[in-house]
Amino acid sequence: MQKIRKKLHWLDFLILGCVIAFFTYVFVQMSGNLNYHWRWEKIPNYIFKYHNGRQEWFANLLLQGLIITVRVSIYATILALILGVVLGIARCSRNLVIRMLARTYLEFLRNIPPLVVIFIFYFFLAEQIIQAMNIESWSYKIAKMENNQIWEFFCGDMRRFPSLISGVIVLALFESAFVGEIVRAGIQSVDRGQGEAARSVGMSSFQEMRYIILPQAMKKIMPPMANQFITLIKDSSIISLISVQELTYKTAELVSSTHMIFEAWLTTAAFYFVICFGLSLLFTKLEGSK
Amino acid sequence: MSNTLPIIKFESVDKFYGNFQALKDITISVNAGERMVICGPSGSGKSTLIRCINGLENHNAGKLTVDGIEVFEGSKDIIRLRQEIGMVFQQFNLFPHLTVLENLTIGPIKVRKIPKSEAEIMARKYLERVHIPEQAEKYPAELSGGQQQRVAIARSLCMESKILLFDEPTSALDPEMINEVLDVMVELADTGMTMVCVTHEMGFARKVADTMVFMDEGKIIEVAPPEKFFSNPDSDRCREFLEQILEH
Ligand SMILES: Nc1ncnc2c1ncn2[C@@H]1O[C@H](COP(=O)(O)OP(=O)(O)OP(=O)(O)O)[C@@H](O)[C@H]1O
Numbered sequence: 225m226q227k228i229r230k231k232l233h234w235l236d237f238l239i240l241g242c243v244i245a246f247f248t249y250v251f252v253q254m255s256g257n258l259n260y261h262w263r264w265e266k267i268p269n270y271i272f273k274y275h276n277g278r279q280e281w282f283a284n285l286l287l288q289g290l291i292i293t294v295r296v297s298i299y300a301t302i303l304a305l306i307l308g309v310v311l312g313i314a315r316c317s318r319n320l321v322i323r324m325l326a327r328t329y330l331e332f333l334r335n336i337p338p339l340v341v342i343f344i345f346y347f348f349l350a351e352q353i354i355q356a357m358n359i360e361s362w363s364y365k366i367a368k369m370e371n372n373q374i375w376e377f378f379c380g381d382m383r384r385f386p387s388l389i390s391g392v393i394v395l396a397l398f399e400s401a402f403v404g405e406i407v408r409a410g411i412q413s414v415d416r417g418q419g420e421a422a423r424s425v426g427m428s429s430f431q432e433m434r435y436i437i438l439p440q441a442m443k444k445i446m447p448p449m450a451n452q453f454i455t456l457i458k459d460s461s462i463i464s465l466i467s468v469q470e471l472t473y474k475t476a477e478l479v480s481s482t483h484m485i486f487e488a489w490l491t492t493a494a495f496y497f498v499i500c501f502g503l504s505l506l507f508t509k510l511e512g513s514k
Numbered sequence: 515m516s517n518t519l520p521i522i523k524f525e526s527v528d529k530f531y532g533n534f535q536a537l538k539d540i541t542i543s544v545n546a547g548e549r550m551v552i553c554g555p556s557g558s559g560k561s562t563l564i565r566c567i568n569g570l571e572n573h574n575a576g577k578l579t580v581d582g583i584e585v586f587e588g589s590k591d592i593i594r595l596r597q598e599i600g601m602v603f604q605q606f607n608l609f610p611h612l613t614v615l616e617n618l619t620i621g622p623i624k625v626r627k628i629p630k631s632e633a634e635i636m637a638r639k640y641l642e643r644v645h646i647p648e649q650a651e652k653y654p655a656e657l658s659g660g661q662q663q664r665v666a667i668a669r670s671l672c673m674e675s676k677i678l679l680f681d682e683p684t685s686a687l688d689p690e691m692i693n694e695v696l697d698v699m700v701e702l703a704d705t706g707m708t709m710v711c712v713t714h715e716m717g718f719a720r721k722v723a724d725t726m727v728f729m730d731e732g733k734i735i736e737v738a739p740p741e742k743f744f745s746n747p748d749s750d751r752c753r754e755f756l757e758q759i760l761e762h
Pocket residue numbers: 531534536554555556557558559560561562563
């Protein structure tokens with residue numbers, strides 16, 4: 225094994241120098257040629273803002289977007305987990321038709337660009353579900369209610385509830401295929417003899433899955449699932465295209481009204497980075513402590 | 515044997531894996547309380563035969579009846595039937611995420627809906643029977659191979675089934691552990707349980723078997739009581755096989 229060097233070689237300095245030079249060049253280009261005015265001092269106001277009338281701080285555009293991103297990600301993960309487990313089990317089913325349906329769904333998602341998939345899910349499924357279940361009028365009713373704090377806490381502004389729901393559905397459907405593959409790999413990592421032993425004590429297929437296979441598959445499933453959760457947070461920016469007002473959408477809105485292109489996008493990038501990298505560190509630590 | 519009702523009955527059973535025929539025209543029956551030992555060279559279809567009995571494999575032709583119920587692919591009765599059939603595997607197949615006690619009780623609790631406390635009393639009784647009552651709270655990985663296999667035997671006893679199937683229960687064990695498992699099996703044989711056992715432990719076979727069966731290439735070649743089987747088998751294939759394994 226080669227020893228990992230802790231000290232920097234002169235070549236490393238050369239590489240670092242090149243990187244710094246490149247960024248300096250970009251920066252000079254921007255301020256010189258584009259005549260760009262940096263207005264970093266305005267950014268905090270778009271995160272938190274003081275409301276003079278009500279005399280209180282409130283979350284402005286970027287933080288609003290971030291909150292919705294977190295909400296959508298959490299709900300979509302839960303839904304994707306449920307769908308993914310069903311899909312994973314279907315992929316291992318003894319029934320050929322069920323196996324083929326699950327496979328088709330996976331291949332569909334693998335071989336069509338995410339953007340196209342998102343629009344298809346949105347127009348063909350999410351919209352239809354929302355209409356069929358009459359979610360729109362129902363959520364407006366709740367929005368008008370007096371004691372709707374609990375709803376507001378979990379779902380935000382109830383008038384935007386339909387958009388939240390379609391965001392969650394679309395994102396969850398999109399991720400479920402990959403969750404399903406993780407679950408399938410987990411299930412298939414469990415020794416065949418386990419299922420045989422379960423059946424030989426008289427368990428049904430469901431009991432076999434529930435008490436014997438899944439608990440053992442969990443160990444294999446957890447680490448990649450944690451990664452998938454992080455991926456999902458990143459992927460959630462894509463649902464800005466179906467007008468879910470999450471972080472990316474709000475940033476675009478901010479940019480178009482204030483023209484603080486670089487500040488806004490860099491701030492948003494930092495938000496995503498901190499959350500995703502933080503979670504990644506956390507998961508690595510949790511895994512190590514087991 | 516006073517009781518001569520067949521509890522397991524194969525009638526012209528064939529089994530295919532794709533194009534490969536693993537069982538060829540198997541006709542044999544096992545009476546209630548009978549102890550049958552099956553032997554034969556590797557790949558002769560012994561496991562396949564025994565796994566058909568509780569529907570882990572499905573035969574493709576012929577008729578198989580167990581405890582008066584016909585076994586076939588997709589049968590609704592198979593889950594009920596499996597509660598009457600205990601199975602012990604070569605690789606033990608204990609549930610590694612459960613303690614020994616939970617391994618024994620999960621079947622009775624989830625399948626037969628017996629209250630937990632009652633199931634645990636029963637489980638401890640059977641752990642006593644296989645001589646490891648003190649290991650109840652451990653996990654399978656903490657036990658030796660011989661102990662694990664005895665737990666597996668106790669697990670199949672916990673279903674209080676009528677029939678016990680053994681598929682080479684000692685061949686994954688270190689030699690010094692084989693006897694502790696065989697001893698337990700001999701004790702079980704003395705209780706009058708119906709047993710079908712695939713094994714090459716001929717000492718054990720001589721001691722407990724009512725009927726010896728020799729299989730080769732998917733066919734049953736020889737069926738005989740042990741006295742005749744070991745001293746004067748009809749077929750040459752069987753004699754050759756016995757000479758080979760009894761040498762060691
Ligand atoms: N799932 C399967 N798919 C395809 N072929 C199989 C399968 N299981 C068994 N076979 C084949 O069927 C034949 C009989 O297998 P079986 O396991 O019943 O033999 P066995 O007598 O138990 O052998 P051993 O002493 O090695 O356990 C073998 O040739 C084997 O290769």
